[in-house]
Amino acid sequence: MNKHLHIVCLDVPCPSDYGCAIDMMSRIRAFRKKGIKIHLHYFEDSNKCRTRELNELCETFEVYERKAPSECLSINTPFCVSSRCNETLINNINKNNYPVLLEGLHTTGIINAISKNNRKICIRMHNVGPIYYKELARQTSNPAKKTYFLAESLLSQKYLPTLPRHHMIACVSEGDKKYFESLEFQNVHYVPAFPAWQTVDSKTGVGNLCLFHGNLSVPENEKAALWLLCNVFNKIRIPFVIAGKNPSKSIQKAADLCQHTCLVSNPCDKEMDDLIEKAHINILPCFSKNITGASLKLLHALYKGRHCVTTPAMVEGTGLEAACHIGTSANAIAAIISQLYYRPFEEEEIELREKLLYDTYNNDVNVEKFISYLW
Template sequence: MEKHVHIISFDVPYPVDHGGYFDLFYKLVALYQQGIRIHLHCFEHKRSQQEELEQYCAEVFYYPRQCGHKGFSHKLPYIVASRTNAELEERLLKDSHPILLEGVHCTYLLQDERFNSRKMVLRLHNVEYKYYKQLFHSSHSLFKKMYYLNESRLLKQYEESIANKALVLAVSEQDSNTYRKEFGAKQVATLPVFLPFSEISAPEGVGCFCLYHGNLSVNENEEAAIWLIKKVFNDLKIPLVIAGKHPSPRLQRIANKYGNACLVADPSEQEMQDMIGKAQINILPSFNVTGVKLKLLNALFNGRHCLVNEATVQSTGLESACHIGNNATAFKSQIVQLYRQPFAEEEIRLRKTLLLSTFDNKRNAQRLIQWLF
């Protein structure tokens, strides 16, 4: 008998043009390959409708996100209140298929009594209140700081209120533990992210530059890039490439002041993967300790040496595959040491042991199916 599932996505999950969409899209592919009939519901804002999704889904529906003042609520976080839609709710009520909620963003249904007896699974991408608290600390705009702080406050109350209304599948043990300990969640498990990578493609030998990559329109990523330029590479005679989407004029100005820094704006997916493979060191400091860093996994599957701080790898189990430093001096020292050090077969073997058994899309899809049905 056919198995059907509704998946509610906080955004259109294709193209996969930065880390936040890896899990969304490749989960669809993996479930489709297991014979699941997917009814996909996407909230649409800045990303257009995509025919590619119809290859994997029985149906794809799009709903406008209620942006600006229409999406604000005194009681609900903006990321939730802006993703409510009566048409979606009526459509879901026409059958009894299980519902996979992609992110806290899509959990408004958990407040609706009509769905009390429905099988619901929440895919937790972040402990959102912590993520927004960290955005508050990294933002320079007073308006944004006020928004992030208020959203974090609302999210903490909201996440606690929904923690026992669905099975929660977190992307990391750390996030699972937060929901258990802080919110008293009873049904929580960890399900690794779904990835496009099925083998370690990291090249042996020596690359020719250091690389920081990420969505540069995100405050935290911009701050990490500026920290690397000003505090780490300021007196090193080693080239640093900063690559990613939508760099700000501020970041462009700062990069232009340093002769060893090069900014690559809006590279294609292929160009980005090419840079990850050619770099000698993928350098990925983070100021955010929630979720899983998809750019780190990309670098571990496809790049040579990875240099990170503890926040990037905390509670991921990936520490042994990375070089770790926690201040600018430690980063400088590691960079000088690693820049001429060939990336060797033994490191590839270590990554195979650490990564391939955990990030197995087929096995993880089968686990998800058991939870859904």
């Protein structure tokens, strides 16, 4: 008997140029590998377009536009949710009684309208909304963005308890799981992130640069890039590359002033893979005070790169501490980089990563956690 599944994505999942998209797209591939027939629904981003792979993986797909702020401002619902409440989407899903996977808090505004005939619904929580938006507000200096992020944090905190308690909630970390259990949701599970990489392909030997990568339009990543430029690589004369999506003018200006630094804007997947593989050190500091979600860029570096240098917050609760070199200050990070830059990356470090990653981040195994609930 064929199994059909509606998947509602907050954004087009391919090309997968940020962590949430990687998680969503890898899960689509994993469902398809298990023979599930996927009916994909996603919200359009004008800067992206659907790729041929989605045609090959999905039985059907539907594209929807987000509402403008003037159409959906609410004192009870965050804009990320209200802007995706779409009657056409509801009608398309209600044409049958297939189970539904809602990707992110963003897509849950339709949940009461599609909860009929004992339909199985799972919510994939990519993070804890109130914590996530509060951290974004803390790390941006832009007054308009700070106000928006604080409003989303407060509204998310107000909105979350209104969700039905019985549907499955799949969290990407044990910490997130505890948060939703504290709200008395009845069916909360830890299901790790779905990386696009399933084998450790790190190269032994010595690379030729240090690399920071990430979505540079996100305040946390912008702050990390500027911190590295102004506090670490002003101390050490080692080739440094910053690569990622939509770098701000602040990053561009700071990189231009640093003679041994190169900025790579909006690299494609292949270009990013090449940079991570060629780097001798992947540097990924994190300054979040409250940790939520999962870092796909850390997994990318561990599956594809050589040495990985980070701060305690990046690896907290991941179990991946042993695979990273951890510094707690700019001076400590600079010292670690100086020591590692001439140290070859060895085979035993690859073996350690395989031991740490393979059991936890096995997409074939983890997709079964969704399948066992949805059917």
